[in-house]
Amino acid sequence: MSTPLDPTGDAPEPRDDETRAAGPGAADASDGSDTSDGSDTSDGSDGSDGSDGPSLSVGGALLLVGAVLGFAWANSPWSGAYEALSAFRLGPASLHLDLTMQAWAADGLLAVFFFVVGVELKRELVVGSLRHLPTAALPALTAVAGMVVPAALYVATVAVAGGGDLTGWAVPTATDIAFALAVLALVGRGLPSGARLFLLTLAVVDDLLAITVIAVFYTADLRLGWLAAAVVVIAAFAAVVRLRGATRVRRVLLVVVLLALAVLAWVLVHASGVHATIAGVTLGLVIPARARGAADSGTAAEHGSRAERAEHAVRPWSDTLALPVFAFFAAGVSLASTGGFAAVVGSPEAWGVAVGLVVGKPLGVMAAVLLLGRFTRLQLPTGMRAADAVPVAFLTGIGFTVSLLVSELAFGAGTTHDEVTLAVFVASLLSAALAAAVLAARRRTSSRTLPTGGGAAHPL
Numbered sequence: 001m002s003t004p005l006d007p008t009g010d011a012p013e014p015r016d017d018e019t020r021a022a023g024p025g026a027a028d029a030s031d032g033s034d035t036s037d038g039s040d041t042s043d044g045s046d047g048s049d050g051s052d053g054p055s056l057s058v059g060g061a062l063l064l065v066g067a068v069l070g071f072a073w074a075n076s077p078w079s080g081a082y083e084a085l086s087a088f089r090l091g092p093a094s095l096h097l098d099l100t101m102q103a104w105a106a107d108g109l110l111a112v113f114f115f116v117v118g119v120e121l122k123r124e125l126v127v128g129s130l131r132h133l134p135t136a137a138l139p140a141l142t143a144v145a146g147m148v149v150p151a152a153l154y155v156a157t158v159a160v161a162g163g164g165d166l167t168g169w170a171v172p173t174a175t176d177i178a179f180a181l182a183v184l185a186l187v188g189r190g191l192p193s194g195a196r197l198f199l200l201t202l203a204v205v206d207d208l209l210a211i212t213v214i215a216v217f218y219t220a221d222l223r224l225g226w227l228a229a230a231v232v233v234i235a236a237f238a239a240v241v242r243l244r245g246a247t248r249v250r251r252v253l254l255v256v257v258l259l260a261l262a263v264l265a266w267v268l269v270h271a272s273g274v275h276a277t278i279a280g281v282t283l284g285l286v287i288p289a290r291a292r293g294a295a296d297s298g299t300a301a302e303h304g305s306r307a308e309r310a311e312h313a314v315r316p317w318s319d320t321l322a323l324p325v326f327a328f329f330a331a332g333v334s335l336a337s338t339g340g341f342a343a344v345v346g347s348p349e350a351w352g353v354a355v356g357l358v359v360g361k362p363l364g365v366m367a368a369v370l371l372l373g374r375f376t377r378l379q380l381p382t383g384m385r386a387a388d389a390v391p392v393a394f395l396t397g398i399g400f401t402v403s404l405l406v407s408e409l410a411f412g413a414g415t416t417h418d419e420v421t422l423a424v425f426v427a428s429l430l431s432a433a434l435a436a437a438v439l440a441a442r443r444r445t446s447s448r449t450l451p452t453g454g455g456a457a458h459p460l
Contacts, residue, residue: 059319060182063400066324067331067425074332086329096271102329106408109322111266111280113401116318117177117207118284119311124204126289127305136205138369138378139198143205145368146396147173150360154352164348168410170217171420172356172427174210174402177203178323179428180395187436190443191388194381199392202365210402211281218409221273230268230279237261238286241306275409284310323401330404331425333418349416350423357403357427358434362393369393391438397431399424 073082090104091097099107124130130140150172158164177200184191184199240258245251262283269279289307344350369389372378380389403424411417 059178059323062320062324063179063327066327070328070330070332074334079334082332086332095267097267105326105329106405107270107276110326110405111277112314112322113318114211114277114280115284116311116315118281119287119307121204121208122285122287122289123307123311130201130204136201138372138380139201140205141372142365142368143202143209145364146202146361147206147209147364149364149367150356153360154356157352157355158348161348161351164352165411165416168349168353168407168420170213171403171406171410171424172353172360172399173213174399174406175203175206175361175396176398176400176402176428177207178319179400180398183395183398183432183435187439190439191391192383194384195388195392197381198384198389199395202396211278214275214406214409215278218406219274223272226268226272227274230265230272233261233265233268234282234286237265237283241287326401331421333421337418344419344422347416347419350419353420353423354427357397357399357424358430361397365393365396366390391435391442394431394435394438398428400428
């Protein structure tokens with residue numbers, strides 16, 4: 001039997017009698033079927049037990065704590081110590097890895113987060129909600145609209161203001177899945193459970209598109225030799241992760257080899273000029289998402305897969321270490337050096353990012369929901385109406401982690417980057433506040449209008 005930290009082992013297969021008793025569709029909680037009482041049984045996940053929910057909520061809270069601590073320290077009387085810590089270099093210069101602590105957080109620790117994103121994408125594509133086109137199509141297309149509209153608004157805002165830098169068009173296009181789901185868990189009382197499925201699916205597709213944007217548009221100096229070597233190492237990782245550990249010693253040896261290959265892949269991708277976080281998501285995508293010998297359908301088959309084990313092993317490190325530390329260094333903007341919020345108000349790039357996140361994200365999401373619902377047969381998750389998508393649309397404007405990363409890639413170190421960082425911080429908090437306000441107003445309205453004993457669910 002493999003340990004929980006071992007992604008190379010397989011869980012026992014479900015007995016045939018259990019599978020027959022459950023029925024072919026019992027394991028799929030995201031197929032859009034209704035229960036007899038009309039309630040939505042989906043937990044908003046891929047059909048798992050929903051255990052990722054608390055982890056994501058805690059990760060979002062720690063992310064916010066890290067950002068607040070970094071911002072507070074950078075604007076305290078001890079700001080010099082914070083700057084010295086951020087600029088402290090660590091690593092072998094011979095391998096061009098003598099990076100600053102801030103760079104290690106963005107290139108190294110954030111690769112751990114993107115590894116979890118890659119594993120989650122693989123699970124969703126193979127055994128989760130994204131494997132069913134009817135379930136995935138609407139939130140997936142909504143994610144595309146939720147990226148195109150804020151990018152267009154950024155370009156329009158900067159162009160109207162004049163003198164701004166258009167390379168930051170991708171900054172307001174990303175949604176922070178951990179932060180958004182944490183806010184939903186805190187203020188989402190009264191929303192149908194399908195709202196979490198909708199937000200999760202949208203955010204997963206959003207992450208995939210953001211990764212593509214980073215790889216295609218923010219790779220300045222591509223070194224094909226190093227990249228080819230990275231591909232070979234990743235292929236070796238994909239082969240080794242499929243091996244079985246018959247004994248405990250062999251399982252431990254396989255884990256050590258996998259860790260070594262992962263680190264080597266990261267080093268090679270970093271040397272190739274592609275942002276090193278791409279190594280993390282690629283490694284996550286090559287891990288099998290089905291247990292050996294599992295059936296072709298049903299989420300019960302995915303239980304105990306290598307992807308699930310890898311995610312459960314690495315996600316706590318991502319949520320409690322990688323994301324908070326990245327936020328700590330990314331949010332450390334000194335108001336004194338940037339000219340304060342007055343300078344942000346005068347920055348075309350900051351305005352473009354703020355308008356893109358606060359206005360563009362919800363506008364794109366809701367436009368897609370309404371238009372697709374009106375002119376196609378695509379539907380929202382069971383039990384969810386178009387009105388339920390409004391607060392979720394505002395939550396997509398929380399663009400913290402990936403937005404800060406893209407800002408660093410687009411603008412580099414300097415005043416513009418600092419101004420945009422403040423804009424991302426303020427816009428994300430404002431988006432969360434707007435979502436909470438919409439939900440509060442919704443609850444007040446429902447308490448006044450809902451008849452005693454409830455009523456039937458309304459159509460879309």
